[in-house]
Amino acid sequence: MKIGIIGGGSIGLLFAGYLARNNEVTIYSRTETQASILRSKGVTIEQNNTSNTYRVQATTSTNSVSDEEFMIIAVKQYVLEEVLLQLNDLDKIPTVLFLQNGMGHIDALDKLKNRTILLGVVEHGALKIDNARVLHTGIGKTKVALFRGDKDKADLLVRENTTTFPIELHSNWREILTSKLIVNAVINPLTALFKIKNGELIYNRYFYHSMEALYNEIISVIHPVTDNMWQQVCEICNNTAENKSSMLRDVEEGRKTEVEAILGYVINEAKRKNQKLILTPFLFEGIKGIEDRGKYNG
Known part of the structure; x- marks a missing residue:
C-alpha cells in the first residue's frame, strides 16, 4: 500500500x-532539509538499546499528495x-487518518471530500531525537475508528498490528477521542506547569490532590465514556x-x-453548557502565559 504521512x-x-516494513511510505516534511536527510538515511527507530532503520521516501508538505492510497496526518x-x-x-486520496490531540478539529472534517475518514489516538511514547531518528519510549496502542466511509479501509491499517506497534479498530470514534481528551487535559497541563514527570x-x-480536583472539574463538562476513567x-x-508529557516537552x-486544542x-x-470552571481556565492561562513569555519560537 502507498502510504503518505504528513508531519x-x-x-x-x-x-x-x-x-515502512510492509508498505511504500512517503513522509511529507515541513522542510526540505529534513526531507533530504530522510531520503538518504531513512527512519531509525530506537528502543530498548536496539536500533532499526527503514527506507522511506520524503518530500515537502507543499508537494502533490495525489499518488497516495492512504494518508496519515500527524501534525x-x-x-x-x-x-x-x-x-x-x-481530496483525491481515498482514505485519510487524523491523529490529533483534542477534539477541536472535528467540525472541519465535514468539509473534506475524502470518501473515508478515520480518527485515531496514539498512546505510544515517542521522542524525536533528530530529523531521522525517533526513540520509542513506551509501547502503547493506536486506537482507530471510522468517522465516515468504508470500514474495510480501516482494516487495511489494522493489518499492520504487531506486538511492538499495536493497532486496534474501535466502533465509536467519539468514545476514543473523549477518553484521550480527558487523559490529556488532566496530565499534560499539570506536568507542564509544575515541570514534573508523569509519575509525580x-x-x-x-x-x-490537584490532579483529582482537575479531573472532577473536567468530567463535569466532558462526561467519561467508561466508569473507570479515573483509574485509567x-x-x-x-x-x-x-x-x-508532550506539553511539558513543548514548554521546555x-x-x-496544544493547550488550546485540549483545555480550550x-x-x-x-x-x-453555561457551566462555570475554575481550575481549567487557571491552567489554560498559565500555559498560555508561559508560551507568551518570549520562549515560544514558533
Missing part, C-alpha cells in the same frame, strides 16, 4: 518506520488548518512515570503547546 515529528517518524492540531490549506489535492502526579500527594488516568501516570523547548475545547464546551 516529520515524533509520531510521524514512528508511524513511518513501523509502516499538531494548531497547524492542521494551515496544512489542509496547503494540500490542494488531498500520583506519587506526590499534593500533586495527586492513574494507570497511565504510573505506566509512564518516567516520561515527560519553547514551542507552542473543555472551556468552550463549558461555555456552551
Whole structure:
C-alpha cells in the first residue's frame, strides 16, 4: 500500500518506520532539509538499546499528495488548518487518518471530500531525537475508528498490528477521542506547569490532590465514556512515570503547546453548557502565559 504521512515529528517518524516494513511510505516534511536527510538515511527507530532503520521516501508538505492510497496526518492540531490549506489535492486520496490531540478539529472534517475518514489516538511514547531518528519510549496502542466511509479501509491499517506497534479498530470514534481528551487535559497541563514527570502526579500527594480536583472539574463538562476513567488516568501516570508529557516537552523547548486544542475545547464546551470552571481556565492561562513569555519560537 502507498502510504503518505504528513508531519516529520515524533509520531510521524514512528508511524513511518513501523509502516515502512510492509508498505511504500512517503513522509511529507515541513522542510526540505529534513526531507533530504530522510531520503538518504531513512527512519531509525530506537528502543530498548536496539536500533532499526527503514527506507522511506520524503518530500515537502507543499508537494502533490495525489499518488497516495492512504494518508496519515500527524501534525499538531494548531497547524492542521494551515496544512489542509496547503494540500490542494488531498481530496483525491481515498482514505485519510487524523491523529490529533483534542477534539477541536472535528467540525472541519465535514468539509473534506475524502470518501473515508478515520480518527485515531496514539498512546505510544515517542521522542524525536533528530530529523531521522525517533526513540520509542513506551509501547502503547493506536486506537482507530471510522468517522465516515468504508470500514474495510480501516482494516487495511489494522493489518499492520504487531506486538511492538499495536493497532486496534474501535466502533465509536467519539468514545476514543473523549477518553484521550480527558487523559490529556488532566496530565499534560499539570506536568507542564509544575515541570514534573508523569509519575509525580500520583506519587506526590499534593500533586495527586490537584490532579483529582482537575479531573472532577473536567468530567463535569466532558462526561467519561467508561466508569473507570479515573483509574485509567492513574494507570497511565504510573505506566509512564518516567516520561515527560508532550506539553511539558513543548514548554521546555519553547514551542507552542496544544493547550488550546485540549483545555480550550473543555472551556468552550463549558461555555456552551453555561457551566462555570475554575481550575481549567487557571491552567489554560498559565500555559498560555508561559508560551507568551518570549520562549515560544514558533
